[in-house]
Amino acid sequence: MVLRWLFGMLIGTAVIGVTSPLFVRSYVPSQQNRGTETLRSNVNYRWRSEGYATTRVGPMGMPGKTVIHSVRANAPGVSRDETEYSVRLALWGDSQAEGVCVEDPSKIFAQTEALLGRGCDVFPLARSGDDLNDWLVQIKFAEQSLQVDFHVFLITQLSDLAVSVRKNAPEDPRKGSLNEYLASTLPAFAIESARNLLTNQRDGTRRKLRFQLGPVSKRSQDFVGESSGGAAANTRFSRAVELLDSSATKPVVLVYAPMVPHISGGKAKWGDSSQAGFEVLHGLADEAGFYVLDLREDFRDAARSGSWCHGFHNGQIGSGHLNHHGNSLIAKRVTELVAKVVGEMRGTK
Amino acid sequence: MVFTQLEFPIFFLFVLGLVWATKCTKTRNYVLWLASYYFYAYWDYRFCGLLFFSTLVDYFVARQLFQAASAIHRRGLLSVSLVANLGLLAYFKYANFFIDSARELFQQQGLGSQSLDIILPVGISFYTFQTLSYTIDVYRRRVDPVDRFVDFALYVSFFPQLVAGPIVRATELLPQLAKTPEFSRRRFYGGFQQMLRGAVKKVLLADRLGEMVDVVFAGPDLYSGVTVWIAVVAYAGQIYYDFSGYTDIAIGAAKMLGYRFPANFRHPYLATSLTDFWRRWHMTLSRWFRDYVYIPLGGSRATRLLTSRNLLITMLVAGLWHGAQWTFVTWGFIHGLVLVISQPVSSKPLISNSVGRVNRQAISHRLTPRKFLGWLGTMLVVLMAWVLFRADGFATAVRCYQQMLFAGDGITWLPPLAIAAMGMMFLEHAIWRTKLRRCMRLPMRDWYSPIATAVMIWCLILYAPQGFRPFVYFQF
Numbered sequence: 001m002v003l004r005w006l007f008g009m010l011i012g013t014a015v016i017g018v019t020s021p022l023f024v025r026s027y028v029p030s031q032q033n034r035g036t037e038t039l040r041s042n043v044n045y046r047w048r049s050e051g052y053a054t055t056r057v058g059p060m061g062m063p064g065k066t067v068i069h070s071v072r073a074n075a076p077g078v079s080r081d082e083t084e085y086s087v088r089l090a091l092w093g094d095s096q097a098e099g100v101c102v103e104d105p106s107k108i109f110a111q112t113e114a115l116l117g118r119g120c121d122v123f124p125l126a127r128s129g130d131d132l133n134d135w136l137v138q139i140k141f142a143e144q145s146l147q148v149d150f151h152v153f154l155i156t157q158l159s160d161l162a163v164s165v166r167k168n169a170p171e172d173p174r175k176g177s178l179n180e181y182l183a184s185t186l187p188a189f190a191i192e193s194a195r196n197l198l199t200n201q202r203d204g205t206r207r208k209l210r211f212q213l214g215p216v217s218k219r220s221q222d223f224v225g226e227s228s229g230g231a232a233a234n235t236r237f238s239r240a241v242e243l244l245d246s247s248a249t250k251p252v253v254l255v256y257a258p259m260v261p262h263i264s265g266g267k268a269k270w271g272d273s274s275q276a277g278f279e280v281l282h283g284l285a286d287e288a289g290f291y292v293l294d295l296r297e298d299f300r301d302a303a304r305s306g307s308w309c310h311g312f313h314n315g316q317i318g319s320g321h322l323n324h325h326g327n328s329l330i331a332k333r334v335t336e337l338v339a340k341v342v343g344e345m346r347g348t349k
Numbered sequence: 350m351v352f353t354q355l356e357f358p359i360f361f362l363f364v365l366g367l368v369w370a371t372k373c374t375k376t377r378n379y380v381l382w383l384a385s386y387y388f389y390a391y392w393d394y395r396f397c398g399l400l401f402f403s404t405l406v407d408y409f410v411a412r413q414l415f416q417a418a419s420a421i422h423r424r425g426l427l428s429v430s431l432v433a434n435l436g437l438l439a440y441f442k443y444a445n446f447f448i449d450s451a452r453e454l455f456q457q458q459g460l461g462s463q464s465l466d467i468i469l470p471v472g473i474s475f476y477t478f479q480t481l482s483y484t485i486d487v488y489r490r491r492v493d494p495v496d497r498f499v500d501f502a503l504y505v506s507f508f509p510q511l512v513a514g515p516i517v518r519a520t521e522l523l524p525q526l527a528k529t530p531e532f533s534r535r536r537f538y539g540g541f542q543q544m545l546r547g548a549v550k551k552v553l554l555a556d557r558l559g560e561m562v563d564v565v566f567a568g569p570d571l572y573s574g575v576t577v578w579i580a581v582v583a584y585a586g587q588i589y590y591d592f593s594g595y596t597d598i599a600i601g602a603a604k605m606l607g608y609r610f611p612a613n614f615r616h617p618y619l620a621t622s623l624t625d626f627w628r629r630w631h632m633t634l635s636r637w638f639r640d641y642v643y644i645p646l647g648g649s650r651a652t653r654l655l656t657s658r659n660l661l662i663t664m665l666v667a668g669l670w671h672g673a674q675w676t677f678v679t680w681g682f683i684h685g686l687v688l689v690i691s692q693p694v695s696s697k698p699l700i701s702n703s704v705g706r707v708n709r710q711a712i713s714h715r716l717t718p719r720k721f722l723g724w725l726g727t728m729l730v731v732l733m734a735w736v737l738f739r740a741d742g743f744a745t746a747v748r749c750y751q752q753m754l755f756a757g758d759g760i761t762w763l764p765p766l767a768i769a770a771m772g773m774m775f776l777e778h779a780i781w782r783t784k785l786r787r788c789m790r791l792p793m794r795d796w797y798s799p800i801a802t803a804v805m806i807w808c809l810i811l812y813a814p815q816g817f818r819p820f821v822y823f824q825f
Binding site: 001004005006007008009010011012013015016020023024189192193196197207209210211213214215263265266267268306308313314316317318 | 355356359360387390391392393394395564566567568569571760762763764765766793794796797798799800801802803804807808810811812813
C-alpha cells in the first residue's frame with residue numbers, strides 16, 4: 001500500500017510537471033549583456049499571469065527580437081542604397097516596454113517595426129524594473145554597438161526618472177549564482193512552489209510564520225504619491241533631463257504613457273495625478289530639444305470606445321500592463337514622429 | 350488562525366500528535382480546550398474572555414436548570430442564558446445597525462447619534478447559537494447537563510467548528526467528548542482527504558472566483574450585463590465553495606481527531622425548489638432555526654396564514670443573523686416570500702424534520718422536464734437574491750440588477766480562471782448526480798487516489814491566488 005501510494009504520488013507529480021508550462025512562468029538564468037543582466041538569449045520565456053505569452057529571447061537578451069533587419073553603412077559589402085531608408089530605434093523603459101505579457105508580434109517594438117516598414121529596427125532594451133539609472137549605463141552601448149538613430153524612452157510613471165547615487169545594495173554574489181544554478185537545474189514548477197512557500201507573493205519578501213497571539217497591528221502603507229509640480233519636481237526632472245542630454249548623442253523621444261484611464265475601487269479614474277509633474281518635465285524636455293509624445297488622450301479615447309489599453313482578461317481590464325491595443329497606439333505615435341523627423345532630416349540634406 | 354494559513358497545518362499536526370499520544374479522556378480534552386483557546390487567541394486574545402464568559406454562564410445555568418423544579422424558576426434561568434448570549438450578539442453585532450437605522454429618527458428629534466467603535470468578535474454568531482442550543486435543550490429536558498466543565502468548555506470552543514460552524518448539537522458532540530475515541534485508520538484517512546478537498550475548494554475555486562466578484566461588485570455599472578451575470582454566478586460559486594470548503598476542513602479535522610460532525614452542505618445548487626435548497630444549504634443553521642424559531646412559533650401545524658407568518662419571521666431572522674445590514678434582511682425576506690408562495694406547490698413539509706437525512710431510495714435521480722424547470726426557477730431566485738447578499742448596499746444591488754436585466758453596456762470581461770472554476774462547479778455538481786461521486790472521496794485502496802492527492806497538493810502550492818483572502822462566513 002505504501003509503495004503504491006509513493007508511486008502514485010510520483011505519477012501525480014509528473015502530471016503536474018507536464019502540465020505546469022501551461023500555467024507556470026519560466027525561470028530562466030540571466031546573462032551579462034550590454035553592461036547589465038538580461039534574460040539569456042535563445043530561450044523561450046513564458047509569462048503566465050496578467051497576460052499570457054511566450055517570448056523568444058533574441059541576441060543581447062532582447063525579448064522578442066530575434067532578427068535584425070537593417071544594415072549599417074559601415075557593414076562590409078553594403079552599398080549606400082541599402083542603408084538609405086533604414087532607421088534604428090532603441091526602446092527603453094520598464095516591464096511595460098519589455099512587454100513579456102503579450103506575444104512577440106504584439107510587443108511595442110514589433111508593432112513599431114511593422115509600421116516603420118522593411119529595413120527598420122526597434123531594439124527592445126527595456127527590462128522589468130528598469131529606470132533612468134539603468135538606461136544611462138547602456139546608452140553608449142546602444143549608440144556605438146547597435147548604431148541606433150533614436151532613443152525612445154517609454155515613461156509610464158515619473159518616478160522612473162528619479163536619479164539615485166547608488167540604486168540598490170549590491171547583491172550577494174553567492175545568492176546570485178545560487179539563483180542561476182537553481183534556474184538552470186530545477187524545473188519551473190519546483191522553483192515556483194518553493195517561492196510560493198518561502199516568500200510572500202505580494203512583495204517577494206521572505207515569509208515569516210507567526211505563532212504569537214493576536215491582535216496584530218496593521219501598519220498603514222505610506223503612499224508616496226507620484227510627483228507633483230513645483231520646485232522639487234523642477235530639480236528632480238532637471239537632473240534627469242541633463243543626464244539624458246549629456247549621455248545621448250542621438251535624438252531623444254520621451255513617450256509619456258501612464259496608466260490613464262484606469263479602474264480602481266470600482267471606479268474609472270480618467271485624470272492623471274502626475275499632471276503637474278508632467279508639465280514640468282515637458283517644459284524641461286522641450287528646452288533640451290527632446291521630442292515628447294503624450295499618449296493620455298489616445299488612451300482615454302480608446303477606453304471611451306470600449307478598447308481599454310491596459311489589462312487583460314486574466315488580470316483586470318483597465319488596470320495593469322499595456323495590452324496589444326495599448327502597444328499599438330504607442331507604436332503608431334512613435335512611427336508618425338520618427339517618420340516626420342526622418343523626413344525633415346532628409347528634406348534638409 | 351485561519352485554516353488556509355501555513356501556520357495551521359503546523360499547529361494541527363502538533364495538536365494531533367499530542368492528542369493521540371494520550372489515552373486519558375480528561376487530559377485529551379484539556380489539551381484540545383487549550384489548543385482551541387490558542388486558536389481563537391491567535392486572532393485576538395482579548396476576546397477569549399467573551400468566549401469564556403458565554404461558556405461559564407451556560408454551564409452554570411444548565412446545571413441549575415436541571416435541578417430547578419418550578420416552571421417560573423426554570424424560565425427565569427433560561428432567560429438569563431438568552432439575555433447573556435443574545436445580549437452579547439446584540440451589542441457586538443447589531444448595535445451600530447440599530448443606531449444607523451434609527452439615526453434619521455434621532456435627527457428629527459434633535460438628538461445626535463454616533464456609531465460605536467465595536468470590533469465584531471470572530472465566530473460570535475456561531476458559538477452563541479451553539480451554547481444557546483445546549484441550554485434550550487436542557488430546558489426542554491432533551492439532554493442532561495454535562496458534569497465536567499472542561500467537556501462543556503471544549504464543546505463550545507472546539508477549534509475545528511468554533512468560528513464558522515457547523516453548529517453542532519450537544520447530543521451530537523458531548524457524548525463523543527465524554528470518552529477517548531478509538532483510532533481508525535479509515536476515518537483518519539477520510540478526514541485528511543476531506544481537509545484536502547476543503548482547502549482546494551477554498552483556495553483554488555472560491556478565492557479565484559472572488560477575484561472577479563470583488564472587482565465587478567465594486568463598480569457593476571462599468572461592466573456589461575454579460576459580465577455582471579457571470580460575476581453573480583461566480584459569487585454563487587464563491588460563497589458555496591468558501592463555506593463548504595471551510596466546513597470540509599472543519600469536519601475533516603474533527604475526523605482526524607476522532608470526532609464526527611454533522612454534514613452542512615449537500616450540493617445545494619442541485620435543488621429543484623427553494624424548500625429543497627434549504628435542506629441542502631448550511632443545514633446545521635437551517636435546523637437550528639427550525640428547532641428554535643420556526644417550531645416554537647408554531648411551525649406548519651397551524652393554518653396556512655400562520656405557517657406563512659412563521660416562515661417569513663424565521664427567514665427574516667435568518668437574514669439578520671447573516672449580517673447587520675438591511676440587504677441581508679431583504680435577502681431573508683425574499684427567500685421567505687418564495688417559500689410562502691411555493692407552499693401549495695410542494696406536498697412535503699416546508700422545513701423537514703429530517704433536514705440532511707434523505708430517503709435515498711425514494712429519490713429518483715431522473716431529470717424530468719418538471720424538475721429541470723424547478724431547478725431553473727430555484728437557481729434564478731437564489732442568484733438574484735445573492736446579489737443582495739454580496740452587494741455593500743441597496744444602491745450597488747440596484748446597479749447590478751440594472752446591468753443584468755437591461756443588458757447594460759460596459760466592459761465585457763471574461764476571466765479564464767474564474768470561468769474555469771465555474772466549469773469545475775458545474776462538472777462537480779453533474780458528477781454528484783451519478784455513481785461516480787463515490788470516486789470523489791478518493792478511497793485509500795483505489796489506484797487513482799494517490800495520483801489525485803499529489804495533483805491537489807501541488808495545485809494548492811502552485812496555483813493559489815496571490816494574497817490572503819479570509820473566509821466569507823467569518824464576517825457573520
